[in-house]
Amino acid sequence: MSAVRPSEVVLHQWDIKRKPVSENANRNGHFFSEKYFGELNSITDGDKFIQFAQKTIKRLLASSTLCFYVWKHEKQQFEPVISNEALAPIISYQIEEGIIEWSIHENKILFLRPEHELNHFSKLFSGKMLVLVPLTIMGEPLGFFESVTRYFRQGTIREKKYYLKILQSQFSGLCASLQLKKEVREMNRIRGDIETQLLQSGKLIALGELVGGVAHEINNPMTTILGRIQILKMRHHLPQTLQQKLEIVEDEARRVTHIVRDLLNFSRKGSEYKRNEIVKINEVIKKSLDLTRHTLEVEGITIHLDLDPGTKEFLGNTNQWQQVFVNLFVNAQQALGREGHIFIKTRQMKKGLKISFKDNGPGIPKEIQKKIFDSFFTTKAGKGGTGLGLSITKKIVDSHGGTISVRNVQGKGAEFIITMPAKKEEEN
Numbered sequence: 001m002s003a004v005r006p007s008e009v010v011l012h013q014w015d016i017k018r019k020p021v022s023e024n025a026n027r028n029g030h031f032f033s034e035k036y037f038g039e040l041n042s043i044t045d046g047d048k049f050i051q052f053a054q055k056t057i058k059r060l061l062a063s064s065t066l067c068f069y070v071w072k073h074e075k076q077q078f079e080p081v082i083s084n085e086a087l088a089p090i091i092s093y094q095i096e097e098g099i100i101e102w103s104i105h106e107n108k109i110l111f112l113r114p115e116h117e118l119n120h121f122s123k124l125f126s127g128k129m130l131v132l133v134p135l136t137i138m139g140e141p142l143g144f145f146e147s148v149t150r151y152f153r154q155g156t157i158r159e160k161k162y163y164l165k166i167l168q169s170q171f172s173g174l175c176a177s178l179q180l181k182k183e184v185r186e187m188n189r190i191r192g193d194i195e196t197q198l199l200q201s202g203k204l205i206a207l208g209e210l211v212g213g214v215a216h217e218i219n220n221p222m223t224t225i226l227g228r229i230q231i232l233k234m235r236h237h238l239p240q241t242l243q244q245k246l247e248i249v250e251d252e253a254r255r256v257t258h259i260v261r262d263l264l265n266f267s268r269k270g271s272e273y274k275r276n277e278i279v280k281i282n283e284v285i286k287k288s289l290d291l292t293r294h295t296l297e298v299e300g301i302t303i304h305l306d307l308d309p310g311t312k313e314f315l316g317n318t319n320q321w322q323q324v325f326v327n328l329f330v331n332a333q334q335a336l337g338r339e340g341h342i343f344i345k346t347r348q349m350k351k352g353l354k355i356s357f358k359d360n361g362p363g364i365p366k367e368i369q370k371k372i373f374d375s376f377f378t379t380k381a382g383k384g385g386t387g388l389g390l391s392i393t394k395k396i397v398d399s400h401g402g403t404i405s406v407r408n409v410q411g412k413g414a415e416f417i418i419t420m421p422a423k424k425e426e427e428n
Contacts, residue, residue: 040170046178050081053145053171060163061131061149067091070143078143090130091146104134104141109164111157127151131160133168137176215260222257226250258290279316281353282307285344288325296329300339310348314420320396327389328357328416335361335414352422358415363408372406 036056043049054066067087069078078095080088094100103110112130128148135142152160229250233243289303296303332342336359345356364372373394397404402420409415 040174043174043178046182049171049174049178053167054082056167057133057145057147057164060167061147061160063131063147063149065148067146068143069146071141081143087146087148094132100132100134100144103132104136104144105139107134107136107139107168109133109161109168111152111161113151131164133164133171135168135172135175137172142172142175142179218260219257222253222260225253226257229253255290258287276315277318278313279318279321280313281311281321281346281355282309284318284321285325285346285355288322288329291322291326292329292333296333296342299333299337301333301336302341304341304343306343306345308346308348311346311353312348312422314353314400314423316400317396320400324393324396324418325357327393331389332357332359332361335359337361350422351419353420355418355420356415357418358409358413360413363412364406364414366408369406369408373404 039052043052050068054068058064058066065084065087066082067080067084068082069091070081071077072079078100091100099110099112102108110130110132112132127150129151131145131147131149133145133147135144229246232238233246233250238246285305285307289305293303329342332340336342341360343356343358345358347354347356373390394404397418400420402418404416404418406414406416
């Protein structure tokens with residue numbers, strides 16, 4: 001903030017050092033009583049600070065009108081915490097004219113008597129003054145209080161400013177301390193989340209290496225099993241019923257080998273960077289379902305597939321899309337708990353591919369829907385939720401040029417909708 005000398009107002013500023021304030025200046029007794037300091041020291045959050053400061057300044061100035069604006073560093077602007085409709089346009093004027101900016105830069109308490117440019121002030125608060133108390137720490141703005149009070153004489157202004165300077169120092173330090181504590185708490189929370197994710201990442205790395213070894217151990221006996229089944233099927237004298245059972249065993253054994261292969265692909269390092277594979281979305285959904293089917297079936301969850309055979313292929317990363325659907329299956333399973341239904345539908349539209357992933361669970365509150373794709377946001381803290389699944393899902397979809405959104409369905413449940421735009425030649 002640059003220093004701007006205020007104009008268009010009469011500033012009543014008397015140097016409080018020029019003439020000491022007498023011991024009897026405060027006619028209502030000693031303002032800073034033991035009770036006052038007891039309340040001050042008990043403040044632990046921003047809301048209590050604002051309530052206490054509001055009560056204190058109003059009492060000192062015998063004012064009923066007070067506003068408090070806090071400085072938002074990320075937005076580089078003041079935002080009201082305590083507002084007054086009548087005073088708001090006057091404060092807006094002071095911000096635009098640089099009066100508040102100058103007051104904060106100089107750390108000056110101002111008693112203002114607006115002139116003709118603020119005629120609306122005279123109409124609303126005839127015979128009144130504005131008192132502006134900036135809050136700063138090491139030259140940096142924290143916010144400011146502004147109050148409307150009766151017109152004081154010069155000697156009374158010196159007295160009021162004496163106490164306001166003390167309040168200004170106390171409130172600035174307390175406000176900065178509360179902000180710092182809030183930032184420390186937030187940093188500790190983020191650090192805790194990062195540490196948890198690092199531990200989780202370590203587990204996943206170890207799991208990926210374990211999957212490779214387990215897959216190898218599974219593939220060897222499965223190859224033997226499939227070979228023996230094929231030899232048995234070559235015997236023509238086997239009963240028809242036995243032949244059919246062998247075919248069922250063979251199909252299930254092949255399914256095991258496919259799942260193992262998908263697990264290997266899913267955990268393979270470096271595959272996430274490829275973008276030149278042909279993605280067949282229906283097949284990816286089926287493979288993702290194979291990886292999560294056991295967990296879903298154990299929980300009694302029924303899957304309903306409605307896959308459009310006319311969906312078009314596109315270039316991308318099959319492994320990443322498999323991760324998208326695994327994340328959605330896991331998310332739906334956690335929302336449903338035991339029993340429930342998941343409906344997956346794909347449709348090739350003129351404008352592109354549309355994928356609907358819907359469940360009949362409790363749905364997602366509207367206030368959470370805007371945060372659900374944020375990193376580390378989870379409603380399952382302490383219950384295995386990392387807050388990364390849906391965030392990663394969105395990043396994968398975005399990186400492929402698609403979009404993902406969520407909404408509550410009529411009646412019950414939530415629906416995730418993924419859209420992949422058609423290529424220009426397809427639109428034409």
